Each structure stands twice: as structure tokens, then as C-alpha cells.
Amino acid sequence: MSYRLGVDVGGTFTDLLLFDDQSGRSWRDKTPSTPHDSSEGILAGVDAICRTAGIAPEEIELFLHGTTVATNAMLEGKGARVGLIVTEGYRQILQIARSYVPGGLAGWIIWPKPEPLAALEDTFEIGGRLNAQGEEVRSLDEAGVRAALHALKDAGIEAVTVSLMNAYLNGAHEQRIGELAREIMPDALISLSHEVLPEMQEYERTLTTVANASVRPVVGRYVRNLRGKLAERGIKGTFAMIRSDGGLMSSQKAEDQPVSLLMSGPAGGVAGALWVGRHAGLRNILTLDVGGTSTDVALIENLEPRRVRTTEVGHLSVRASSLDVKTVGAGGGSIAYVPELTGALRVGPQSAGAVPGPVAYGKGGTLPTVTDANVVLGYLPESLLGGSFSLDRAGAERAVGTIADALGIGLHEAARGIIDIVNENMFGALRMISVQQGYDPRDFALMGFGGAGPLHVNAVARLMGSWPAVSPVSPGVLCALGDATTRMRAETARSFSRLARDTDEADIQAVLASMAAQVAAELASENVGDPEILFEIDLRYAGQAFEVPMTIQPDILRRDGIAGLTARFDVEHERLFTFTMDSPHEIVNLRAVALGATPDLPAAALPSGNGDPVAAKLRDHRLWMDGEERDAVIYDRAKLRAGDRIAGPAIVIEMDSTTLIEADCVGTVDRVGNILINPA
Numbered sequence: 001m002s003y004r005l006g007v008d009v010g011g012t013f014t015d016l017l018l019f020d021d022q023s024g025r026s027w028r029d030k031t032p033s034t035p036h037d038s039s040e041g042i043l044a045g046v047d048a049i050c051r052t053a054g055i056a057p058e059e060i061e062l063f064l065h066g067t068t069v070a071t072n073a074m075l076e077g078k079g080a081r082v083g084l085i086v087t088e089g090y091r092q093i094l095q096i097a098r099s100y101v102p103g104g105l106a107g108w109i110i111w112p113k114p115e116p117l118a119a120l121e122d123t124f125e126i127g128g129r130l131n132a133q134g135e136e137v138r139s140l141d142e143a144g145v146r147a148a149l150h151a152l153k154d155a156g157i158e159a160v161t162v163s164l165m166n167a168y169l170n171g172a173h174e175q176r177i178g179e180l181a182r183e184i185m186p187d188a189l190i191s192l193s194h195e196v197l198p199e200m201q202e203y204e205r206t207l208t209t210v211a212n213a214s215v216r217p218v219v220g221r222y223v224r225n226l227r228g229k230l231a232e233r234g235i236k237g238t239f240a241m242i243r244s245d246g247g248l249m250s251s252q253k254a255e256d257q258p259v260s261l262l263m264s265g266p267a268g269g270v271a272g273a274l275w276v277g278r279h280a281g282l283r284n285i286l287t288l289d290v291g292g293t294s295t296d297v298a299l300i301e302n303l304e305p306r307r308v309r310t311t312e313v314g315h316l317s318v319r320a321s322s323l324d325v326k327t328v329g330a331g332g333g334s335i336a337y338v339p340e341l342t343g344a345l346r347v348g349p350q351s352a353g354a355v356p357g358p359v360a361y362g363k364g365g366t367l368p369t370v371t372d373a374n375v376v377l378g379y380l381p382e383s384l385l386g387g388s389f390s391l392d393r394a395g396a397e398r399a400v401g402t403i404a405d406a407l408g409i410g411l412h413e414a415a416r417g418i419i420d421i422v423n424e425n426m427f428g429a430l431r432m433i434s435v436q437q438g439y440d441p442r443d444f445a446l447m448g449f450g451g452a453g454p455l456h457v458n459a460v461a462r463l464m465g466s467w468p469a470v471s472p473v474s475p476g477v478l479c480a481l482g483d484a485t486t487r488m489r490a491e492t493a494r495s496f497s498r499l500a501r502d503t504d505e506a507d508i509q510a511v512l513a514s515m516a517a518q519v520a521a522e523l524a525s526e527n528v529g530d531p532e533i534l535f536e537i538d539l540r541y542a543g544q545a546f547e548v549p550m551t552i553q554p555d556i557l558r559r560d561g562i563a564g565l566t567a568r569f570d571v572e573h574e575r576l577f578t579f580t581m582d583s584p585h586e587i588v589n590l591r592a593v594a595l596g597a598t599p600d601l602p603a604a605a606l607p608s609g610n611g612d613p614v615a616a617k618l619r620d621h622r623l624w625m626d627g628e629e630r631d632a633v634i635y636d637r638a639k640l641r642a643g644d645r646i647a648g649p650a651i652v653i654e655m656d657s658t659t660l661i662e663a664d665c666v667g668t669v670d671r672v673g674n675i676l677i678n679p680a
Helices: 038-053 069-075 142-154 172-184 202-232 251-256 264-280 370-377 393-407 411-433 453-464 475-485 505-524 554-577
Strands: 003-009 013-020 026-032 060-066 082-087 123-126 136-138 159-163 189-192 238-242 248-250 285-290 295-301 311-313 316-318 326-328 334-337 346-351 445-449 469-471 489-499 532-541 548-552 585-595 617-625 628-636 645-647 650-653 658-661 665-669 675-679
Touching: 003 038, 003 264, 003 475, 013 038, 013 475, 026 038, 026 475, 038 202, 060 264, 060 475, 069 202, 069 264, 069 311, 082 142, 082 202, 123 142, 142 172, 159 172, 159 202, 172 189, 189 202, 202 238, 202 251, 202 316, 238 251, 238 264, 248 251, 248 489, 264 285, 264 295, 264 445, 264 475, 285 411, 285 453, 295 411, 326 411, 334 370, 334 393, 334 411, 346 411, 370 393, 370 411, 370 617, 393 411, 411 453, 411 617, 445 453, 445 475, 453 469, 453 658, 453 675, 489 505, 505 532, 505 554, 505 585, 532 554, 548 554, 554 585, 617 650, 645 650, 658 665, 658 675
Parallel strands: 003 060, 060 238, 082 123, 082 159, 159 189, 285 445, 445 469, 628 650
Antiparallel strands: 003 013, 013 026, 238 248, 285 295, 295 326, 311 316, 334 346, 469 675, 489 585, 532 548, 532 585, 617 628, 645 665, 650 658, 665 675
């Protein structure tokens, strides 16, 4: 037998999904996260899921992991102290940045400018210069380099970044500084900009490399600690981590380039939605990943998720490929409150998290949350996680009662108000990645997952007009499923910076072929044979300050040439911005991507039913919906059969999540167990 284990660590729960590669059988587990040391929650989950499946940990050949360690280190300012070496005259590069201030005119007055990841006192200029063609104009001042490195060593610097002007064209000076740094500071981690991001635009290249250096020690310690503890459990197979762009990279590579992990957590959910979409016959999907702390949304068109070239983390825009995921502070643990100043109900972004959690969890929480509102309304039954987790309904009612008292309304009205507000917050995030990007949400299905996604997906689908609303198999651990079912990915980039009309197609083909060989060799070193190669070409109209990435197959590029590429760009530009320009096209960056084989993991088919879900009925139920108490039915998802039709209002419970089907809607179970909800 060959087993792969996907593990996703969230703010509230750690999700695990074990897959048998041969039979397609799967086992799932949720265990409370342990923020002080994530490996404790992971190992507890590994032990539990192996017991459930009746296997030994040694039988796990692939351990695939999504993590927020790098993201949290950036957001919480817990990265390493970084020393920065730059070209003479560029010491303030991070302080000047792009002179962008968020907000309106008042932003210049009230916006507190964030501290750069590398402080000015830890930034040193060195002599030596390359011109815009990558040719040496002045030789490197090695004496000055040594002096700067000794100063950084005396200051206790943990990580060193080297980012020199035009180094993306010629990395010789950076390489030499790296050699001297390893000699003088053998314990420090060294990041060179031409290796991390070989692209033009010196600020973005410097910021990305500094971000990489900042989180390297934190991620390195985490990965090595987890790898050692897994080995103690007997898991000695491949250990890979999910990248921000939805691909996989080896844990060793992740230690060197952790900047590629900044959106690792949300990427797992999108990868899982892709797997579900392929088996359910859904090609256009909006994802709604609702956890305990936040909601992540993304768009998948024709089974291809939208990717962007920048990763937004807090106030920073790091130049690293990632899935286009938007996050809002709306989750099951989001806290409801009524500010004295306005007297209007607010929900989030503050969260009760894993500790103390919602009041209904009985772990010491005292503030009303979205989960408590769902319990009060009857949308969440009395137990979770297959009966192993009981809910305190009376406590939830007391907590939500404080909101009702503050607003002067009834208990159920207050609870429903909390749910309506959090649904609107999710709706706003979904509009950002659909309507505001030129997509009609009515052309997409809405897939809800995470612990709370299936509770809200029906209501949000009604707001969006996106049908069907989909509750996938194992929605609470879909991120872990994504970790387990995605494929290895490697990429490299180079700046090109030429007008399309002045570019010889053979020149582009030659550069792309060289880059393709490089990324193919990288995957070959990870024992990935015969990868699929894709190219990405960033284009813009001459004079613009931003570019649009275009993905293209090698054979299509050979067939259509540069003219076909620019024609595609015009179409995409008009879709995004509603206009095109007569300006000439400029090719900015070239990128080669190598993808390993897609895991051929089957989806287990359900036995066919007769359309009547009565065999799965657990009991009759009462819940509050549309302003009144209504009769409903609770079903056991494990007993549903393909073709069963569930009339709302109804609740479908399972180990890791709960699905709410609203009144005037019907949920149909497809052949592999997904529940597709449509208006009746």
C-alpha cells in the first residue's frame, strides 16, 4: 500500500487527510491547533489518523504540508534581524519604497509608515557597479564589503541580504559578497537577490529578498523540528510543502526560499477545490474557505486558478507568485460587538481563535461569536467532530443575549443579524475577486469548505447568484486534501524589457528554452520525471507601470508567435480594465514553470440511491429561518447515497463540518458525494 498524508495547520484546527493512492480510500481527522508549537497538534493528528486507518506511520510515503509559519512571522514582526548590503547611493531603498500611501489625502497625515524589514542602521552601501546591460563599470570594493560584514556580525545579525543594482542581469558581484559573507559570518543565512528574484525593479527585488531572509531562520527551525519529529514517528518518506502558487516544493527548498510559502495555507484550499471540481464536472468555481479566524476566497476559471505576481502580507507587497486569494476577518470565531459610539452591530475581525474559542466550545470563551450565533439559530447541532465535541447551547444563548440586550431586540434576531453581517463580509470579498476583475459570478459555482464554509455557502450563493452552492466531500479538511493532491512546481524568471515589435521570436524561444531546462533540472533533482513545461510572459503597454502575466503553452507560442501573444493581452486588458490602447506592447519578464505529474487519485463513488434521503435521517429538528422557527431535518452525511435530494431547511452533519440547506433550496448528492445546492 502507498499512503499520502495532507496536513493543513489553521488558527483553530489542524486538518489531516490520509489517502490510499491505490484504492482511493481516505480518512480524515481534525485536532485543535497548538499555536505555541504547531508540531504538537500535527503529531497528535498523525497518531489519531493512523489509528483510525489501521496503519503504521512508517507506511506514509508522502507527507504534504500547508503552513502559515512564514505568514505569521511577517505579520507579527517575529522574523530574523536582517542585514542589507546595497549598491553605493541606495541605502534608503526600503525607506523610500514606492511612495505609496493607502487611503485618500488624509492618509498622508494619519498613516503610520511601517518599519522596513531591514533597519537603516543595518543597511550598508558598498562600492562597485554594473550598468543596465549587466557589464561591470566599477569593480567590487572587497575591502568595503569585509568592513560591512564585520559590522553586521558585531551587531548580531542573523540573516544577510545582498541586493545590488542590475544584479538580475549579472550576479557576479552578489556571488562574491555571498562568498565573503559565508567566510566572515558562517552562522548567518545568506540571501542573494539574483537567486531569489532575477527581475528588474530594484525595490521589489530588494524587498522580496529581505522578506525571504527575514523568515528563513523561523521557517528553517520549524521545518527541521517537524522533520525530526516525523522521523521519530517513523515517517521518513518525502516531506513537501505547498507553495503560495498552489504547487509543491521540497522541505529542503522551502528552507532556502520560504518567501514562496507566504500564502501556503490558503493555497491548499484552492488546490483541494480543483480536485473536487475535476471529479464533480465543475470548471468555473468561486471558493469560500471559512475557518475559525478568517475567510479566504479565490476564483477558478476553466479549472485554472487565477495567479498574481505579488503576495500581499500585511502592508507589504512581495514579488512572489501566488494564487489570487483575498482574505477577510470573518470566521466561525469572529467576535460580535456593539460599539458604544455608533450602537451598530459589528462582527470581526477580532477572533476568539482556538483559545479560548467560542463560548459554545466550553473552553473559557465569554464573547459572542459567529459560531455561537449558529448554535442559537439551530444551524449547528449539539455536537461536532462525530460526537466527540459537545456544544454548550445555554452558554451560546447567554453570550448572544448580550448583543440582543445592547440592540434592544430578540435573541434570534440578534443571532441572525450576526450571521447576516458575516455573510455580507464574505460577499464583499467574493465581489473583489469576481466582479471587480471583470467576471460575472453567475457563471460560477460557489464551493464552501473549511469548518464553517458549508454553513454559510447557501446564503452567500444567494447573494452572489452563484449556483450551485457546493458542499464538497470532507469540507472541513479540504485544505489538507489540496495539500495531498497537488503537484510539484518549480519556476524561474528573467527580465526581458523589449518592445514586442522590435523582438525576434527566436530570441524569446532561446531564452525560454534555457529557462525550461533549468526548471526541469530542478524537478529532476526531486525525482520528478518528465515535467510539464509552461511559460508565462508579462506584457504591458509601453509607458505603463504595471504588467499583466500571460500563461502560454510552448506549442501555442510557436504556432501563434508574438502577434498571437499581444492579441491575447489586448483581450485580457479589456476584460480587466474595459479598454485597450494604441501604444506599442512591451515584453517585460519571461518565466518558465515546470509541473510534476498530477496525482492520479480516484474519487470514491457512492452507491446509488433512489432519490429519497430517508435512510440518512437522524431526527427532526427546529431552527430559526426567515424570521420564524421552522421544522427541519438533520441528516447523517455518511449515509447519503448518490442521487439523494434533500429539501431545505435541512442540516447535514459529518465529522468535520456541517452543511446548512436553506428553505426553498434543494441539495442533490452527486456520484462522488458532493452536495450541490440549487434554488428549489
